[in-house]
Amino acid sequence: MQVLKILVVDDDPVTRSLLKKRLSKLDYEVETAESGVDAIRMISNTYYDVVLTDLMMPGGIDGIGVLETAKESSLKTEVILITAHGSIDNAIVAMKKGATDYLQKPINLDELVLRLAKIQNLKHLMKNASDLRVAMDVTEQASGETIQTLELAVADLEERLASIRSILTQSGVPPEDRIGKALAR
């Protein structure tokens, strides 16, 4: 399975480094951003499979801002928000804006890993589906070209046969002349 590329966004350096360390150990590719502004810059330059962002951050751009940028850059990016304990309302707003999931502080690492595994599974299925579609498109296009060429060729032949038939059944023309005319078709 593909390695998930994750961007961790949190203004708290301890959370950042802890998440980076633990997730890297699990073979995820992890980068970090220390503010919403930083995150937006990184997301516009690079594609991330998952953006894991704190909801409340100083500096003008909060988690919702990060979510919006991520969704604008790629519909394929999944965003998980980290919310303060008890702020379900904010989480619901985020989910309505297209967040995949939210976690409450303090982050339970096992829970996070489960959510990431689910996303990875989903991505895998999506890739399968998309590969199948590409395979279908290629097959469809190739066979379509063949079928359409044959379709036109058959129609043309049918028309010629019809005209030969009408020449051969013409009355008042000697048979040899009819055959000659028919062969010329």
Added chain:
Amino acid sequence: MSLTTTGNLSLNRKAGAATSPSKTGVNPIPGIKQAIKIAPEEIKLLSQYIYGVSGINIEPSKAYLLETRLGKLLERERCNSYTEFYHKAKSDGSKLLEKQIIDAITTNETLFFRDANPFELLKHKIIPEVVDSRTSSTPKGMPVPVRIWSAACSTGQEIFSIAIVLKELLVSLDKYNIKLMGSDISDAAIKQASYGTYNKFEIERGLPRERLQRYFTSIGDNWKIKDDIRSMATFRKFNLMGPFSGLGKFDIIFCRNVAIYFKLEDRVKVFEKIADSLENDGYLIIGSTESLTGVCPRFIPKRHLKSIFYQLR
């Protein structure tokens, strides 16, 4: 409607937790319920039933489709065998189960602008020609009629793609009397088409970002077609196997990737009826891998660039 499995991977559908993915029946996983197997005589029973209600022909070699597509319904109905399920469907006066079976057995694999060629054809050849000929036969000052039918519209992507092409090409639509009709045999598909709401997987391919943003509104993870496009189309449930009476005539008919599910003899009947529903100078577009050779001699194929369309002789 066309056949691939992608529709079933749609992630917003909750997979029944109790459905076992095992097809072999061996090595049952403890605690996970096994799917009910279909017996050979049941394959015949169900195939005939499905043919009778929809015209869809399930070859014996595709019998697995019955299990993969009806298995969930069977569980929901708490039936212990396909025979029991069949009798339940037959005796259901409300026909609700019949509808659900049709929804489950039909394939709703469709995309916006699926296969770009027909839409290029529409834009560069067919619409200009239809508009031209209808304009000359319409009294001055009257709106020019253009009638288009998507004969197996599934969840609406095709007819909305056509609407987008018309909108982009004709600019001021009030000069025209445009009738776009989408029909499908599946109630569920028609319902979704009427809502005009699609999840991110359904809009992911075929729609460039600018068209997405111009013609859709985002609602959470979903996208809803804007009212000006939505209002151009009407939808109705329609079985191509039945009579076409009261349908009227059309200038353009799209009938792509649906006849492939029918027996040859039924295909012949369907295209005969389509020929009757098409204006004498009208256009028929079928799927890129479909052929009318040996099906309907009333149509002749014509090529325009990379596409084929059909007209009456």
